[in-house]
Amino acid sequence: MFAKNPTSTRCSLLLITCIGSVLLGCGRSTTKYKAPDASSTLTVAQTGPATFLVDFQREQGGQLVISSSSPTGITLDITLGESKEDLTPQSSWLGQLTATVSSASAFTSVPTGFRFAQVIASPNDFATLRFSINPTTVNLGAPGPFHSGDSELDKIWQVSVYTTQLVLQNGVIFDGPKRDRDTFSGDTFVTAKVLRAAFGHTADGIVEQSISEQASRQDLFCPGAADVNCTPSYNAWWILDLADLYRYNHDMTFLLAQRSNLLRILQLIQSEMENGLMKSFGPDVTVFADWSPDMVHFGSFPLAPEAIKIGSMIDYMAFQQASYLLSETGDMTDASTYAALAVSTKAAIMAAYLDPSTGTFGGRVQTNAMAIYSGIATDAATMESIFQQILSQPPVHPVTPYFNYFVMSAMDKAGHHADAIQLLKTFWGSMLNSGATTFWEMYDPQCVNRADFHSCLTAYSNTLQSVDKRLYVSLSHAWSSGPAAFLSGID
Numbered sequence: 001m002f003a004k005n006p007t008s009t010r011c012s013l014l015l016i017t018c019i020g021s022v023l024l025g026c027g028r029s030t031t032k033y034k035a036p037d038a039s040s041t042l043t044v045a046q047t048g049p050a051t052f053l054v055d056f057q058r059e060q061g062g063q064l065v066i067s068s069s070s071p072t073g074i075t076l077d078i079t080l081g082e083s084k085e086d087l088t089p090q091s092s093w094l095g096q097l098t099a100t101v102s103s104a105s106a107f108t109s110v111p112t113g114f115r116f117a118q119v120i121a122s123p124n125d126f127a128t129l130r131f132s133i134n135p136t137t138v139n140l141g142a143p144g145p146f147h148s149g150d151s152e153l154d155k156i157w158q159v160s161v162y163t164t165q166l167v168l169q170n171g172v173i174f175d176g177p178k179r180d181r182d183t184f185s186g187d188t189f190v191t192a193k194v195l196r197a198a199f200g201h202t203a204d205g206i207v208e209q210s211i212s213e214q215a216s217r218q219d220l221f222c223p224g225a226a227d228v229n230c231t232p233s234y235n236a237w238w239i240l241d242l243a244d245l246y247r248y249n250h251d252m253t254f255l256l257a258q259r260s261n262l263l264r265i266l267q268l269i270q271s272e273m274e275n276g277l278m279k280s281f282g283p284d285v286t287v288f289a290d291w292s293p294d295m296v297h298f299g300s301f302p303l304a305p306e307a308i309k310i311g312s313m314i315d316y317m318a319f320q321q322a323s324y325l326l327s328e329t330g331d332m333t334d335a336s337t338y339a340a341l342a343v344s345t346k347a348a349i350m351a352a353y354l355d356p357s358t359g360t361f362g363g364r365v366q367t368n369a370m371a372i373y374s375g376i377a378t379d380a381a382t383m384e385s386i387f388q389q390i391l392s393q394p395p396v397h398p399v400t401p402y403f404n405y406f407v408m409s410a411m412d413k414a415g416h417h418a419d420a421i422q423l424l425k426t427f428w429g430s431m432l433n434s435g436a437t438t439f440w441e442m443y444d445p446q447c448v449n450r451a452d453f454h455s456c457l458t459a460y461s462n463t464l465q466s467v468d469k470r471l472y473v474s475l476s477h478a479w480s481s482g483p484a485a486f487l488s489g490i491d
Contacts, residue, residue, distance in 0.1 A: 042131065050124040053084070054117040054131060058437035059476045061166030061177035062135035064109040064117055066101055069128045073102035074121050080114040082178060082475035083454040087118040091455075091471045093178055101129070111136040113166060113177030113476045115437065136177075138168040138206055143198035146488065153421075153487060156428045160484035161198040163438040164191050167478040172210040176441065176474035183210045184229045185237040186288075187479040190405050192241060194481045196248060197488035204249050211241050215261040228265065230286050232272050233311035235265050236318035243321035246328070259329060266322055266338065269315055276348025278311040287311070290366050290403040291442050291464055298465040309353050309367050313374040316345045320375075349376050359385030365395040366403050372410035383414035392419065398444045398460070401428065405482025409491075424483050441477035 045053045059082060068074050078097045081087040089096035099107035121129070143165075146157045167174040172183040173191050188210050195203035214228050215238060228234040239262065246255050272279055280303065281287055287297040289307035297304040319342035327335035353361045353371075359382050361371045368390040371377040377386060391411055399407060404427055411420035431439060434448050440457070447456035457473040 047118075048120075050122060050126075051118065051120045052126055053087075054119060056115055056117075056133070058162075059113060059115050059166060059177075060133050060135075061111075061113050061137050061169070061476065062133050063111055064114065065106055065132045065134050066099070066119070067106035067130045067132075068101040068103065068125075069130075070102050070125055073100045073105075074123060074125050074128070075100045076107065076122075077120040078107065078109070079118040080109065080112060081116045081118070081471075082114055083471070084116055085452055085454040086114075086471045087116055093470055093472075108134065111169065111177070111181070113179075113474070115475075136169055137165060138171065140165075140168065140195070140199045140202045140206075144200065146197075146484075148487060152425060152429055153483075155432065156424065157484045157487050159432065159437070159439060160194055160428075160481035163476055163481045164194045164198070164478045164484075166438060166476050167191065168206055171206065172213055173206060173478065175479060176477045178476065179472065179474050182229075183213055184479075185211075185214050185234045185241055186229070186231070187402075187477075188214070188241050189237050189244070190402060190482045190485065191478040192244060193485035193490045194478070197484050197490045201249060204245070204251070207241070207245050208251075208254055211238065211245065211258065214238055214241075215258065215265065226268055227272075227285075231288050232269075232278065232281065232285065233287075233289065233307070233314050235269050235272075236311070236314040238265055239318040239322055239325075240314070243325055246325060252328070255325060256329060259331075262322060262325060263334070266318075269318060270341075273315070273345075276345050277352060278308050278315055280305070280308055289370075291400050291461065292366065292397045292403075293464070294364070294397075295366060296464050306362070306364050306367050309349075309361065310370045312345065312349050312353075313370045313376050316342055316349060316376060317374050319345060346376055354382075358389060360389055361386070363390065363396060365390055365399050365407060369403070369407040369410040372413050373406045380415075387411065387414045387416055387419075392416075398442070400441070401431070401439055401443050401477070401480030401482070402441075405486065408482070408486050412486075420486070424486065428483050436475070438476035439480035441474040441480060443480075 041057050043055045043057070047053050064080060066076065066078070076099050078099065079087045079089060079092045080094055081092050086092050094110070094112060097109065101107050143161045146154060148154055148157070166177045169177065169181060173188050174181050175184050175187045188207070192203070192207045195207065228238045242258055242262065287304045287307045289295040289304065289310040294304050294306040296307060319338045323335045323339040323342060326338065355362065361367050361377070368386045372383055372386060377383055391407060404423065408420040408423055411423065427443070428439065430445070430448060431443055434453065442457050442461060444457060444460050447453045450456050454471045454473065454475070458471050461473055
C-alpha cells in the first residue's frame, strides 16, 4: 500500500455507484468504493441531509476533481482537510470552495494536501458524482525495496518515503503539499537523503533544481532578503545540501555552475558572525532551528538563543564542506581559507557553549544533538555525557520529527544505536498509532489520543508564532521523513 507511487491513482475515477437508498436513506451509514485498478480506496459517509464526508484513507498530494453525470448540474460546497477537524470553513487551509458540476463541467481544486473532503450537494443528487485525484507530483518511479526484518520499521520506512513523494511539486522539493508550498534548504537536507535511499540517482535532478532555485530566486515570503529562505541558518543548510549532492553524484558540471552562489553565500554567513559565532539578530530577522521555545523567532515573539547556538554549529559544518567543495573545483586558496575558518569556529563554539562541569552544551536536546551531529563534540567522554544527561532523558520542550532525525543520528554516533532505534519506534511509531498516514510537521505527545489533536498542534504552534484560526500545522511534511534515511544508512 505505502510503497505505491502517488501518481498511481492518475486517471483512476473513484465512482460513486451505490443505489440512493443505500447511501442516502440510511442516516450515517458508511460505504466503501474501490478505484477500477484497486490502487485507491475511499469511503463516503452521510453526515447530514445533503452533507457527505469523503475519506481517501490516506493523505493525497494534488488536485481533487469532481464530475457528475447530471445533465442539469449540482452545486457543491466543498471543504478539504488533512484531518476531520480541518473540515470547517474556518479551520480549512483553503476555506470553503463552491462549484457547479454537471455532465458538461467539473470541479478541480488547486494543488494541495488533503485526506478528507466534506461535500454539501444541492440538489441532493450525490449518486451521480465521480471523484478522482489528479496528482501534481513528480513521478520518480517505484521506490526501491526495504526489508529490515521488523514489520514496524518497514512500515515507518514506507510512510517516510510516501511522505517525500507528496512534496515533489513544480519540479522541486516542497516542504509540504498543503501549506508553504515552497522549497526550503533546511527541509531539503533531510528530504534529499530520503530520496537517495528510495530512488537513488533518479532523484538527482529534482534535488539539483531545488538547490538552484533556493539560491537564485527571491523568496516568496521575504522578497528582497539576502538569506536563503529568509533565515540565516538556511544559508549553511544550502551549502550542506550542495555538498551532500556532490558527494553522492560527483557532478562537477553542476558544482561549477553553483560556485558563484557558494562563494556569495559563504560571504553572507561570514557577515552574519561575531567573535566566531553566529550573531544574535534583532526582531526583524527570522531565526529558526526547530519548532520549540528558544529555537524559533518571528516578529514580536521572543528571540531564540538556542537557535543561535545551533546556527553556529551548522555554520561550522558549512565551512568544512565548503572547503571540500572548493578543493574539488581546484580552488585551493579559498578551500584553505574556509578550512581554517571551520577550525576557528569550532574553537569559538567549544569556548562559548560547552559546560565543562557537565560535559554538555546546556540542557536542550536539540542543541546537544547538533553538537554531536555537526562534529563539534567528537570525543567519547563528551558524547557519553551528552547521551546520559540529555539525549536519554525526556525532553524539556517538544522536539519535532525534523529535528529528531538529528537526535537519532547523534545517538548512533555516540555509540547508542539501539537507543536510536527505540526513539524511532517510540516517536514515529506512536504517530502512526495516532492515525498518521504521512508524517506530521510537528508532533507533541501531549496531543496524542485527543479528539482535537490537529487543533492541539496548531495551538502549540501559536505559542511560537502568531497564525490565524486555520489549522496551520501540516500533517504531511517531508522534513519529518528522516527514518527512511536513517534506516537505509544514508548519512
